[in-house]
Amino acid sequence: YRAKENKNSFQFYASEMNASVEEKLVLLEGLRSALDACLEPGCRGGDCQFSLLYQPKVDLRTGRLFGVEALIRWNHPEHGMISPLRFIGLAEESGLIVPIGEWVVRTACAQAQAWRAAGLPPLTVSVNVSARQFEEKRLVERIADALRDTGLPPEALEVEVTESSIMRDLARSVDKMRELEAMGVSLSIDDFGTGYSSLSALKSFPISRLKIDKSFVSDLAHSADDQAIAMAVISLGHKLNLRVIAEGVETEQQRDFLRANDCDEMQGYLFSRPVPAARIAEMLATTLASEPA
Ligand code: C2E
Ligand code: MG
Ligand code: MG
Ligand code: MG
Numbered sequence: 001y002r003a004k005e006n007k008n009s010f011q012f013y014a015s016e017m018n019a020s021v022e023e024k025l026v027l028l029e030g031l032r033s034a035l036d037a038c039l040e041p042g043c044r045g046g047d048c049q050f051s052l053l054y055q056p057k058v059d060l061r062t063g064r065l066f067g068v069e070a071l072i073r074w075n076h077p078e079h080g081m082i083s084p085l086r087f088i089g090l091a092e093e094s095g096l097i098v099p100i101g102e103w104v105v106r107t108a109c110a111q112a113q114a115w116r117a118a119g120l121p122p123l124t125v126s127v128n129v130s131a132r133q134f135e136e137k138r139l140v141e142r143i144a145d146a147l148r149d150t151g152l153p154p155e156a157l158e159v160e161v162t163e164s165s166i167m168r169d170l171a172r173s174v175d176k177m178r179e180l181e182a183m184g185v186s187l188s189i190d191d192f193g194t195g196y197s198s199l200s201a202l203k204s205f206p207i208s209r210l211k212i213d214k215s216f217v218s219d220l221a222h223s224a225d226d227q228a229i230a231m232a233v234i235s236l237g238h239k240l241n242l243r244v245i246a247e248g249v250e251t252e253q254q255r256d257f258l259r260a261n262d263c264d265e266m267q268g269y270l271f272s273r274p275v276p277a278a279r280i281a282e283m284l285a286t287t288l289a290s291e292p293a
Contacts, residue, residue: 027082030076031100034048034076050073050074052070052108054070054125054275054276055068055071056068057245057265057267058265060265060266061259069160070104070107070125074087097132098132098133101127102142104128109147109150109152110152111125111277112152113152118281120281121287123156124156124157127157131164134165134173135168135169140176140179143159143183157185158209159180159187159188160187162190163191163194163196164195166197167196167197167201177206178206186207187205192210202240207242208242209237209242209244210236210237210243211245212230212245212246214246214248216229217254217268220254221251221253234263243265245265245266247266249267249269255270
C-alpha cells in the first residue's frame with residue numbers, strides 16, 4: 001500500500017479533468033491520508049478521521065439486543081461527515097477498500113472484545129465486506145489475524161456480503177465462505193432481494209442469516225407488493241434454516257408486520273440509529289441490570 005507516491009501525478013491530471021473527476025481525486029487523496037492517520041499507532045479507536053458507529057440488532061420476539069453492525073464514518077477535516085455511500089464506491093474502485101476494510105475488521109473486533117472484557121453481555125459484531133474486499137486473496141487470513149490479535153472468539157464475528165459480491169465469482173466465493181464458516185465466523189447476505197443470486201446458488205451458501213433490504217421495509221405498512229416480498233423472504237429463509245433480519249425498520253407498523261409474519265430480528269431507527277461504542281455499552285449495561293440474576 002503506497003499513499004504518498006502518487007500525490008503529484010494526481011494534481012497533474014486533475015487540471016485536465018472536469019470537476020467531478022477532480023472532486024473524485026481530491027476525495028481519493030483525502031481517503032488515503034485519512035487511512036494513513038488511522039494506521040498511526042495510538043490512533044486506533046481514538047479520534048481518527050475514520051470511526052465506527054454501531055447499530056443495534058434486536059430479537060423481534062424477546063426484544064433482546066443480540067448484535068451490532070459496525071458502520072464506518074469519515075469525518076473529513078474540511079468537509080465534515082461524509083457518508084459511506086459517497087466514499088465506499090471510490091474506495092472500491094481504487095482498491096483502498098482493502099486496507100480500509102482491514103482497519104474496520106480490526107477496530108470492530110477490538111471493540112467487541114472490549115465490551116466482553118468489561119463484563120457486558122456478549123454480542124455478535126458484524127462488518128460489511130464489499131466486493132473487491134471479498135475477492136481479495138488474503139481476506140480470510142486477515143480476518144483470522146484480527147481475531148487472534150484482539151482475542152475475539154470467531155463466533156462473535158459476522159461478515160455481511162451482498163449477493164452481487166458473491167456472484168462475481170460464485171465458485172470461489174463459496175470456497176471462501178466455507179473457509180470463514182470453518183473458522184467459526186458467520187455470514188449473512190446483506191440487502192437481500194436487490195441482487196441477482198439464484199435460488200440454486202443461495203442453497204449452496206454456508207450462511208446463517210438473510211437481511212431483508214430496507215427498500216422492501218420502508219413501504220411495508222402500505223405496499224401489498226412489499227408485504228408479499230417480505231413474507232416470501234422470511235419463509236424462504238426459514239425453509240433454508242436461516243435467520244431473517246429486516247433492516248431499516250423505522251415505524252411500529254413495520255415492526256408489527258414483521259413480528260406478525262415471523263421475522264426473527266430487526267435493525268433500524270425505531271430501536272436505534274447507529275451510535276458510538278460507549279452508547280452500546282450503556283445499552284448493554286441496562287439490559288444486564290434489568291435481567292434476573
Ligand atoms: P448497509 O450495510 O446495508 O447498512 C445499512 C444502512 O442503512 C446504514 O447506512 C444505516 O445507517 C442505514 N440505516 C439503518 N437503519 C435505518 C433506518 O431505519 N432507516 C434508514 N433510512 N436507514 C437506516 P450507512 O451507515 O450510511 O451505510 C451505507 C452503506 O455503506 C452500508 O449499507 C454498507 O453497504 C456501506 N458501508 C458502511 N460501512 C461500511 C464498511 O465499514 N465497509 C464497507 N465495505 N461498507 C460499508
Ligand atoms: Mg450491512
Ligand atoms: Mg444492509
Ligand atoms: Mg442496505
